[in-house]
Amino acid sequence: MDSSLQEALVAPNGLLAGETLESVHPVSGGCIHRAWRLSLRGGRTVFAKSGTSQAIDLFEVEADALESLHDHASPELLVVPRPLGFCQTEAHAVLLLPWLELGAGNATALGRGLALLHQRSSVAPESHRFGWHRDGFIGAGPQPGGWRDRWGDAFTELRLLPQLKLGRSWGLNLEDCLPLLEALASHLNRLLITPSLVHGDLWGGNAGALSDGRGTIFDPAAWWAHHEVDLAMTHLFGGFSKDFYRAYNSVIPAQQGFEDRIEIYNFYHLLNHANLFGGGYIEQSKACLRSLVRRLI
Template sequence: MPDHWTNSLFIQNGPFAGNTLENISPVSGGCIHQAWRIELSDGQKIFAKTNHKDLLNVLEVEAKGLKALKKWTNNSLITVPEPLLVEELSGRAVLLLPWLELSGDDQTALGQGLALMHQKSAKHNPEKFGWEEDGYIGKGIQPGGWLANWGEYFVNMRLIPQLKIASQWGLRIEDYQAILIALPSFLNEHQPSPSIVHGDLWGGNAAILQDGRGVLIDPAAWWADREVDIAMTKLFGGFSKKFYAGYEKVWPLPTSAQKRVEIYNLYHLINHANLFGGSYKEQCLRTLKTLKGSIIN
């Protein structure tokens, strides 16, 4: 059970002053945080994430990412939960979000809404790729900063930082210098515009509401080639034909997109290898070898 952080919600200046706590129960599925379902006396239901106070920045970055996605989403297709609170309470880092009832399985609106988010943000983009501060991809650091050149950004700010960490378990960066040199121009061939992207779009970070609308949670948001989101949906599965059909109906991908899927997913594979080890290491090495042969030769 949670400790005394819940008491801070109901003090005179607390966010739910005048309410009382009716029930709180743990929710499964969290990776590095504890998760809770909170029921208040006025009938509100709240989702809470908590961790040690030293990890408050992780939850702050998540809250900023949610707000960034929400700015560009059409609420008739996709819901992004609005952060209710993110702060330290009684020595705990706490993020509160509205509780959402999930039960649907038709991913059409999810695909359409994601495409619309990508498309709408691309029309009003900052004319550069990146993010204003360091973020997180899972438990790993996702460096911030900006560049106008997409290929250079992806290689220098996404792949190389992960490759440097991977050198600690034996991956030799020097073996892949040729591909790192060739990738920027290869990735720039289709001249992508910056779009706001979820950034960590595996099946566990998307869902369907009872009314059929999609839900996006736990982002690692930044301005990128929109294809990075679609590529990641193919890495671990969980997305249906209706999702992809919905996306294509709103903003079709270029026919060359398939050539970049493995490159974009390499970022996530190396991050997983650095965090979890195991078979992810072998997957990284196989992917690098494949890319070395297909792009250099």
């Protein structure tokens, strides 16, 4: 971590004002920003995520999402780190979070805790529309805000359509995709769904088990959606055990048609990866598009 950023953190008006940094160690795992373990005098440990000054928008959105997820989680099972703060200097931006000690426990607490988050948020007073109150990010890609009353409209207009527009840079013809969007919206609008607060980017690198046995989720792209979008993404890259799914389904049983909806919901993530990284994700997105056209049109 740059020395000027360290000085800014412990300055009188800094996020760690009054603290003394004993050590700063890099942490692996991030693909967009750099991550650090900050050891403070007195034994306290803090997690820091840093980037250029332009990263402040991403950190603000992430902090907002973490706050919302934290407020709806059951902390005895699922830990969502509550942000300690974020700030911007001339050259850097940083987000501070509590340090999480990851372990190698089973995924029962994670699965049950995620299901309870979905279940409890679905009966919260704010659970009445699909969407999010601000523009955000999915990884480094854009994730527009906005609200829709029907689930199919929200998923196609707020999630798929913006990604398909970006896909024109690698050869997607948006006009050819419009009949599929209409069919998907109609298909999903028929589902009887109450919005749940979802993590939104739930691959294996954004979840885990803590050393005390509880589960944890972090790095969200949260919004109010069908709870199945989180479960669907866990199937995209793997990394989630049978214990996780058994525990989840003990709270929210698998719904009829879920296996068919996995491909629909993961189409969003394939498009986002194609737009961010190109390569094989472009062909995967095109193959998924063809498959959905065969199924729904």
